Amino acid sequence: PSRTFHGNNRLLTSQIISHYESVNQGKKELPEYFNFASDVLDKWTQLEKDGRKPANPAFWWVNGKGEEVKWSFEEFGSLSKKTANVLSEACGLQRGDRIVAILPRVPEWWLLNVACIRAGIVFFPGTSQLTAKDILYRLQASKAKCIVTNDTLAPAVESVLSGSKFLKSKLIVGQGSREGWLNFKELL
Secondary structure, three states, X not given: OEEEEOOEEEEOHHHHHHHHHHHHXXXXXXXXXXXXXXXXHHHHHHHHHOOOOOOOOOEEXXXXXXOEEEEOHHHHHHHHHHHHHHHHHHOOOOOOOEEEEEOOXXXXXXXXXXXXXXXXXXXXXXXXXXXXXXXXXXXXXXXXXXXXXXXXXXXXXXXXXXXXXXXXXXXXXXXXXXXOOEEHHHHO
């Protein structure tokens, strides 16, 4: 049983449970390592390229003003790879390093999330309602080497930087530049 969603078949809960039970009963092999970005996103991209799956947005974001961002699986996969490169090259992060992202739910939030999964970087999300004290606590507790935020929240981050001994890079999501910060959109 399946239902149509924007012209594509989508698994129902019963199918997902059936697959899970097959793995549990040893009828299907459980992979030793699983990475959502490569094992799902990249596979769906290849299925679309091969014509075995109709094109459908992998990501579709609309804000309160009606502005939207829509990425295919191929676009989302490519952007997440570029983002993983930004994190590893420009920010100097390696597998197991930690990153704190304090952003509203803009497309970059999801892009960073998938890029971290792809690169093995530990993603710590934070709400944009955090105070400077909250930000400092998260930086210290997580031992984050990188923080990502926007123009609005950058001053709160800057006010507590002296208390974070692990932080190596600061990434800003926005149009402008800020002294001492790397600009995500420019690097992407």
